[in-house]
Amino acid sequence: MASGARCPFWPRPMESLRFDPFTSATTLMLATTSVVLAWLMYRAQRRVQAARRYLMSVCDALDAGSPQEELLPSPELANAGDGWAHLLRRVSRTLTDHVTQAADAEAARSTLDLRCRKAIFEQERMAAIIASIPEPIVAIDAYDEVVIANRSAEELLQLDGRAAGSRALENITRCERLITLFGETRKRRLHGIRSEPIELENAQGERRWYNVTISTLAADRPNPNDRRGGGMVAVLRDISDQRELQRQHAEFVSSASHEMKAPLSGIKAYVELLADAPDEATRESFLEVINAQSDRLQRLVENLLNIARIEAGVVRVSKQSQGLNELLSEAANVIQPSADAKQIALRYEPSPLYLSVLVDRDMMLQAAINLLSNAVKYTAEGGSVILRSRLNDDQVIFEVEDTGVGLSKEDCAKIFNKFYRVDKDKNMAPGTGLGLALAKSIVEEVHGGRLSVSSTLGVGSKFTVILPLAGRGNNSTP
Amino acid sequence: MAKRILLCDDDVTITSAARYKLAQAGYDVQCASDGLAGWEAIQACSPDLLITDCQMPRLNGLQLIARIREVPLLAELPIFLLTGKGFELPHDELKQRFNLRAVLDKPFSPRELLKLVNQALAHEPVAPSP
Numbered sequence: 001m002a003s004g005a006r007c008p009f010w011p012r013p014m015e016s017l018r019f020d021p022f023t024s025a026t027t028l029m030l031a032t033t034s035v036v037l038a039w040l041m042y043r044a045q046r047r048v049q050a051a052r053r054y055l056m057s058v059c060d061a062l063d064a065g066s067p068q069e070e071l072l073p074s075p076e077l078a079n080a081g082d083g084w085a086h087l088l089r090r091v092s093r094t095l096t097d098h099v100t101q102a103a104d105a106e107a108a109r110s111t112l113d114l115r116c117r118k119a120i121f122e123q124e125r126m127a128a129i130i131a132s133i134p135e136p137i138v139a140i141d142a143y144d145e146v147v148i149a150n151r152s153a154e155e156l157l158q159l160d161g162r163a164a165g166s167r168a169l170e171n172i173t174r175c176e177r178l179i180t181l182f183g184e185t186r187k188r189r190l191h192g193i194r195s196e197p198i199e200l201e202n203a204q205g206e207r208r209w210y211n212v213t214i215s216t217l218a219a220d221r222p223n224p225n226d227r228r229g230g231g232m233v234a235v236l237r238d239i240s241d242q243r244e245l246q247r248q249h250a251e252f253v254s255s256a257s258h259e260m261k262a263p264l265s266g267i268k269a270y271v272e273l274l275a276d277a278p279d280e281a282t283r284e285s286f287l288e289v290i291n292a293q294s295d296r297l298q299r300l301v302e303n304l305l306n307i308a309r310i311e312a313g314v315v316r317v318s319k320q321s322q323g324l325n326e327l328l329s330e331a332a333n334v335i336q337p338s339a340d341a342k343q344i345a346l347r348y349e350p351s352p353l354y355l356s357v358l359v360d361r362d363m364m365l366q367a368a369i370n371l372l373s374n375a376v377k378y379t380a381e382g383g384s385v386i387l388r389s390r391l392n393d394d395q396v397i398f399e400v401e402d403t404g405v406g407l408s409k410e411d412c413a414k415i416f417n418k419f420y421r422v423d424k425d426k427n428m429a430p431g432t433g434l435g436l437a438l439a440k441s442i443v444e445e446v447h448g449g450r451l452s453v454s455s456t457l458g459v460g461s462k463f464t465v466i467l468p469l470a471g472r473g474n475n476s477t478p
Numbered sequence: 479m480a481k482r483i484l485l486c487d488d489d490v491t492i493t494s495a496a497r498y499k500l501a502q503a504g505y506d507v508q509c510a511s512d513g514l515a516g517w518e519a520i521q522a523c524s525p526d527l528l529i530t531d532c533q534m535p536r537l538n539g540l541q542l543i544a545r546i547r548e549v550p551l552l553a554e555l556p557i558f559l560l561t562g563k564g565f566e567l568p569h570d571e572l573k574q575r576f577n578l579r580a581v582l583d584k585p586f587s588p589r590e591l592l593k594l595v596n597q598a599l600a601h602e603p604v605a606p607s608p
Contacts, residue, residue, distance in 0.1 A: 258533060261562040261584045266491030268585035273495060276589075293491055 255419035266293035303434040331368035349388035358470035367439040379404035407455040484525035486516035499588035513537025532561040
């Protein structure tokens, strides 16, 4: 390069680039310092990156779940001996502890949440169960405030849930008897269960009997030392039907004993008269009465036993497919002498079809005889009784129609009751009051048929028996 | 003149047995088959003593007695009640309430009945004829 020429990158002339010891030393020192600084920066950067990687791996490990073992810093950091590794391990442990605690707290919260949901579900289920129970249930606490009352209880006890300010039992119900029962139980410190029947008017205005069972809740005491006692639960069970059954049973026993005492009285009285009878003819006449009364008692006992057997389901039934017309003809023949004695025209009008029925012959014959006998008994002399049979779709019907005294609507409703006899007709004929009850049991309970009555007072009655047709009837005449 | 007894029962066997026993003892015995017939017979024949069943058609024994006791002239008429009902009717209460001489349970003894009738009518004046 020519003297004086200038390098485009070096502002000074080229000639100035000559060796200068001072400048060279400085330059060397600067270069060395730069290299050392660069190396130091490089190392620092490497550690920061190692620290970052370590913290990242700790975070990743925590994200993946609580680490089982502590993560250690890389040897690069561990061997540095400048406290970084210690600091980072401390940070790591603190972070791990916090995360573990947070996870435990979350698990505990989840468990608690689950228990709360379960408790709420159980409570709702219990409330639903109590609400669905048809028996009225009302529970009070130690301060006589209603804590639970299902809908049945609200309706029956007319609980006014909207009573302002108070749920005290005496403020929200008018059922004095229940308030008294709770009060007595608390006052006498009665423990366990007590029951008592009470009469209440239900929501429909009917007076019905309820058995109130009060149970004391020993655990439901705000203070174990409180002498006042805990809460109580009352369950009210409607026992009206049960009482009605008991009444009917007592009435049945009373009627049965009364009906049996009548022939028994006759027998006992005539046995005594027999002993004092003055002559043979009188003795004969008394013996006839005793015999007749014995027969009456026997019939009564047999009818009672038959009904009881049918009701208890212990009667031996032998059902066979047979023609109804033949059976009815036999029944008419049995009753014919009684009808003749009263100049009653007993007409039999059988169906021209063969009516096949699946029946116990003896029992159905008894039912038909009872119906015919009843018709003849309560039809005045010169009247008529018609027995007819017919087919109606898949049913066989036979009817006993008379021109007798007839029945009122009230009597029609009760005529099949055991021992029921129409007062005004009692003198027309002797009877046990069991014949129609037995016929109904035979037709309905034994054969699954139906026996009903239609009647007009003073005109006559018609008893109708409907039985299912057995198999297929044919058109042959009986 | 024989003292008159009215027998009121819907069971013919009972009335015939009692009638025979009392008639044998010399009483004039009339019979009625239900409460209403009994009430009519009381007005028609003025009995000295009434023997009535409890359970009868039309008018039962207690209704008949209640009707009788409403009439001042019949307030002291001796009445025997025959009953086939057992536990339902407390005898002492009935005797006191209706001023009854006796309450007899069925079955009854005609001899016992005659004895009670004799006792009841021993001091009773004969009722005037209707």
